[in-house]
Amino acid sequence: MTTAALDPRAGRRCHNALNTLHSTHYFSPDLGRELGAVGITDPRAVNFAARAAALGPVGAGAVTATFYNYKHDLVARHVPAVWETAAPQQVLAARLRAVDATLRRLLGEETVASPEMSEAAGLALRAAEGCTRCARPLYSAHADLPVPKAPHLAYWHAATLLREHRGDGHLAVLAAAGLDGLEALVTHTATGKGMAPKWVLSTRGWTRREWNAAADRLRGRGLIDEAGELTGAGAALRDDIERETDRLDAAPYAHLGAEGVARLTGLATAFARTALGAGAFPADLLGKA
Template structure:
């Protein structure tokens, strides 16, 4: 199945591109290599060490609450024991080194300090200026990290902050709509905008039975049809969730201005296209991270 994320308003298009750039760190081998010396060879440990480390020595309860769509028992098999092998501050540094390696490989050394990279970093950091910490725990934790000096890492850092800022707002919208973490995954996959169900089910620790039970709950609310697609009511709910997330995430892009948003989107989408042609994304998920218009050479 070919999955193409929705484009939506200009700010959402910009955020989609930035999120894709940020996501490169999850698919390369580099973070795993960085953590191999700590005796860490489990991909879930890599993910948790990278994304949760900015929160400090947190346990499974905090991470489950903030990540929202992971099964608690899955997280509890890794945390807090993971921090005994790699302290959070070391994991933060390892992820930044991994991002550096991935972007160098994807773009080449000369592009890292060229004008497009410097301009994208400047624009993205300007957007971050309007992000707020209250009610945004994932954003706030990452915002406490220093801004890297190198333009390509500054861009990746800003993309990370903007991604987590929107994510915090989206979690609030999901909770307000009465969707638990698994129901959010099921409805997103059913919308055609999410990754394939078998991929997210496995990576987040859910069983087929739990997935089926969540589908039944959504059918009981009139959101999911018998064939597993969204009903018109379900489509409306998913649209409303994205619109509410847009509203909660509007300040960074209003601060940047229409011209700045358009320019940041243009440059970042080009970087995403280059990363895609360099094989940065796994073949099975490339269509999700690379909309058709970004894969053209």
């Protein structure tokens, strides 16, 4: 461990780099292929099953609550029916096979087998030792899963733990800020860092009319303007949300220490850049349009 002071935003930067590689599998044809092999073919059912399987054969209510920004009607269309097609353990095994194929394709065999990947896996798993289970259902469910033996899969598993730990805390902060799931999406998109509306509407189950109604509610609160841009108050609220999320997510990075966080961030950033360069995400995924 290091005694150097940890920058308050260092954990966020590390998480962002880790999460980039973690998230590639949601956009990978490998995930659809592997879950299709166990009978799950609808892309939305694939998404719900892959992320929720660690919770067990839960109902729609648990998925809506833990995912936060999906329309419940869409969730209920696929959950719990998806578990009749493939049990959660089958889904988890298929998901891991998809991750293996995705990382090998995006990063290349040399990177997957590199000493840097083994080092990153060790650092990320050490950071995850600092996570806490209380009020963190998705993190806690994934923490019950075994750590894969292959370093690149262990790294992805640790990135998943750190992603869901931060995510669970983030949802609590959104709720405390008075933002429902769709309002959270609208304000995040307005920052320019969230998914573009076309992707939100095609994956989260909301209609354009519902998006516009949420925007009207936010205008009534003085958080966005007529053009859909964040006002000063809206930008301040989003900044406050991220800072409070940082505070709730500080423990794993404090546990790893400043030097470890810096090293893990560097390694994770390099992996993420390689994946991005290999076309891991749709070109129009992010933005305000």
